[in-house]
Amino acid sequence: MKRSRVTLADVAALARVDRAVVSRVVNKDATLNIRPETRERVLAAVEQLGYRPNVAARSLRTARAHMFGIFVPDFANPVYAEIIKGAEAEAAAQGYVLVTGSATGAGLGGYMDRLGQGRVDGLLLAGAGGESGLVEQLDRAGIPWIMLNHRSRSVRRSVVLDDERAAALAVEHLARLGHRRIGHLAGPAGADTATRRSAGYSAAMRDAGLPEGPIVAADYTPAGGAAAMATMLAAAEPPTAVFVANVASAIGAMEAVRKAGLEIPREISIVAVHDLDLASYLFPALTTVRMPLAELGRRGVTLLGRLQPDEAVAEVLDGPIDLIQRRSTAPPPTP
Structure with missing residues (x-):
């Protein structure tokens, strides 16, 4: 036989409370004022009976x-x-x-x-x-x-x-290692994240007293990163370190470096925005800037959950941004 659906009434009967109390407990009504032991009794009844709210009915009731x-x-x-x-x-x-x-x-x-x-x-x-x-x-x-x-x-x-801060952390790390020719593998033109990361790169280079290195735009894909890095390495004076705007682009960039016969980080260092699990499994493990994604x-x-349709919001997330140093960055090669 098909088991009948457990209802609010079933939970209310077992918990010895009114159905409205069960509904407000299940829906986490912050205005509900009941004793802690009553709330615990309702939650225990929900668990014992395996009650699940009827989402369709709730949608009709609450619009x-x-x-x-x-x-x-x-x-x-x-x-x-x-x-x-x-x-x-x-x-x-x-x-x-x-x-x-x-x-x-x-x-x-x-x-x-x-x-x-x-x-x-x-x-x-x-x-x-x-x-x-x-x-x-x-x-x-x-x-x-x-x-x-x-x-x-x-x-x-x-x-x-705070993409500007992320870029600054990357550039500051490379500058501390002794790099003076630091290139930027940027994001795609028109992308707001790319604009802010490029602005952070430029500001950090000025603060470090360094001239901007070559800047090449790429989309946020391994293929885009590989093509952009190949272009950067073909410059008359290629950089000794590169700040990459996105971890996916960095994967392609690292492959382009290898195809050019160069070694990471002995001949060129790479650091990228976004720290994902895969970064530690690359060869060499990729230095990243961890963002609160x-x-x-x-x-x-x-x-x-609390926004009105016409309400304005403008927030810069106040979350931790950290440089995760791994093996893709090192001091520049000696002349």
């Missing part, structure tokens, strides 16, 4: 879908996986489901069409700032939305990382 969406440029970029993990953890803590989509499919417009207006209670957008008419499209949807690590004059809701996702969801 909320209890789902957040997150849109990223490309699932293949491991940086976005870290952001999604943080966002998903916070969404679950709030009793929400996180629905993901990427630009490799039908784009943001197709993603929103598939979800349907009103099917999510808020939307996070990581790196989706280049689409024409994006802000107007989001405003027409009538739901709260936030850009993650992207800001511009047209974007009035954003939470970003998961916290970025968590903060975005936290804000969505």
Whole structure:
């Protein structure tokens, strides 16, 4: 026989409380004032009976879908996986489901069409700032939305990382090692993160009293990093160290160095933004700047949970940014 669904009434009967109390405990109502032992009795009954809220019924009752969406440029970029993990953890803590989509499919417009207006209670957008008419499209949807690590004059809701500080940490590390010709493998033109990391590189070079080295733009992929590094190494006076704007680009950059017959770090040092598990397994292990990616996702969801559709947000995330030194950086070669 098919087991009947456990209801609020079943939990209330076992816990010896009113159904409304069970509902408010399950939904984490902060205004509910009951004795701790009563709350524990309700939670024990929920666990014993295996009660699960009826999400469809709750959505009809509250006019909320209890789902957040997150849109990223490309699932293949491991940086976005870290952001999604943080966002998903916070969404679950709030009793929400996180629905993901990427630009490799039908784009943001197709993603929103598939979800349907009103099917999510808020939307996070990581790196989706280049689409024409994006802000107007989001405003027409009538739901709260936030850009993650992207800001511009047209974007009035954003939470970003301190990319300038990350770039400064990388340059300062290389300068302390004794490097004077420090190149910059930048991000793609038009990307807000790339602009801020390049600005941080330039400022840090000035602070160190060093002239800027060669700067070559690349997309945030291994292939883009490899092509950009090959261009940089073909210069008349190539750098002895390179600050790379993204860890995925750095993977390709390291391969280009090897193909050129050079050794890392004896002949050229490399440091990249974003510390992922894979960085320690590269050869040599890659020196990185660790950014609070998961916290970025968590903060975005936290804000969505209380954001009004027309409310402005402009935050630079106050999270730890650390240089993780590994074997891809060393003092420059002696003349």
